Each structure stands twice: as structure tokens, then as C-alpha cells.
Amino acid sequence: MEKLTTTSTVAVMFLAVTRLAPWLQQRSAAQGIAAAAVGTATSFGIYGLIGKGLSLAFRKVRTLRKLMLGAQFLEGTWVGRPGSAEEERFTIEFFDQSAIDRQSSSDLRINGCMCRADGTILATWQSEAAAIIDSRRLVYAYTTDMRAQHKHQGLAEFTLLPSAPGRAAHEMEGWAADLTNGHKDSNREYKVADSRLSDAEALREARARFAR
Numbered sequence: 001m002e003k004l005t006t007t008s009t010v011a012v013m014f015l016a017v018t019r020l021a022p023w024l025q026q027r028s029a030a031q032g033i034a035a036a037a038v039g040t041a042t043s044f045g046i047y048g049l050i051g052k053g054l055s056l057a058f059r060k061v062r063t064l065r066k067l068m069l070g071a072q073f074l075e076g077t078w079v080g081r082p083g084s085a086e087e088e089r090f091t092i093e094f095f096d097q098s099a100i101d102r103q104s105s106s107d108l109r110i111n112g113c114m115c116r117a118d119g120t121i122l123a124t125w126q127s128e129a130a131a132i133i134d135s136r137r138l139v140y141a142y143t144t145d146m147r148a149q150h151k152h153q154g155l156a157e158f159t160l161l162p163s164a165p166g167r168a169a170h171e172m173e174g175w176a177a178d179l180t181n182g183h184k185d186s187n188r189e190y191k192v193a194d195s196r197l198s199d200a201e202a203l204r205e206a207r208a209r210f211a212r
Helices: 002-025 029-060 062-072 199-209
Strands: 076-080 089-096 109-116 121-133 137-145 151-160 171-178 184-193
Touching: 076 199, 089 184, 089 199, 109 199, 121 151, 137 171, 184 199
Parallel strands: none
Antiparallel strands: 076 089, 076 184, 089 109, 109 121, 121 137, 137 151, 151 171, 171 184
């Protein structure tokens, strides 16, 4: 984000200087110095305005986030089926990258739940910290609420599986482990939408994806 802001500011100032150059050549030295000072102050103001505008657009426009984040764009609804579950259960997660103020994955937010095939929610969780490493791995720490039991922390690690190098992944495979027992529950997840689907919509997608 900072690189784009700087590039945009330089482009604007270059055009301004090009336009003003003939006028400046006709001014006195004192007027030239004053004009340079005004130009410097103006450039800082333009930088700030462009930066705020781009940050606002980044937060509001998903298409812009998708373009700027490239292979690190994971935002959307993901569904999975834990490999160790005795009964048919599904995970539903929403990845939110709208809070990122620069081209980084440090502000990735994840909210998810595990439910039975009939829609009964067994647990919910939210990320406390998340990172995308080299566009190949997703790691995050989370707090989970087991509904009938209590809240506790856990860790997850997934390998991103893009369809081609440089593309954003729509599939990933990995594990999550609650710190209460350290057991790694394997899971393979698929992205079913760039937007946030309702739990009912996501559950229908999960049933279709993992139909036995």
C-alpha cells in the first residue's frame, strides 16, 4: 500500500512540476524558494490524501484487495471436513482481509465454526493472530468456544494449494490442534465464495463438496 501511495504521489508531483516549470523560470530566486517550500508541503498533503483514499478503497472494495494481494488473497468462505471426526462434521470459515492497511497478511482475521450435517453448531473460533508465509503456508492461533464446555486456545497450520504458481489458493490442507490436548485434527478445506456466505449457504456447499 505504501509503495502504491508513493508512486501515485510522485506521478502527481511530476505532472505538477512539468506544468509549472515554465512559470518558475520567470520568477525571482526568492519566489522560486517559496514555490519549492509550498511544493514540498503540498507533496506531503497529497501523499496523505492518496494514502487515506487508497486505504479506504482497500477496505471497501473486495476487487481491489483481490488485485493487490494476488497470491495472498484468501478472503471468502471456506468449507472443510475434519478427517478424524467419527460422525460427519463440517468446518465453515470466513477469512476477512479488509482490515489490512498494507500489502501484508498480518491483519488476516478468521472466524469459523464446526457443525454437524444437520447444522447443529458444535464449536466456534476466531483467530488471535494469523500469517501467510511465502504465499504457501497459513498459520494462525485461535480461541475456540466449545459451547457445552469452555473456551481455550489452539494453533493451526495449512499448506495452500493454488491451481498454478502465482495464483491465489482455493484449496488447502493441514491441521488444527487445541492446546488442551495437542491432538492434530487434519482437515482439507475448499474456498466456495469470495464473499461471506451464511452458515446455511455454506453448509449446503459443504454437503455438495463432500457428498458421500
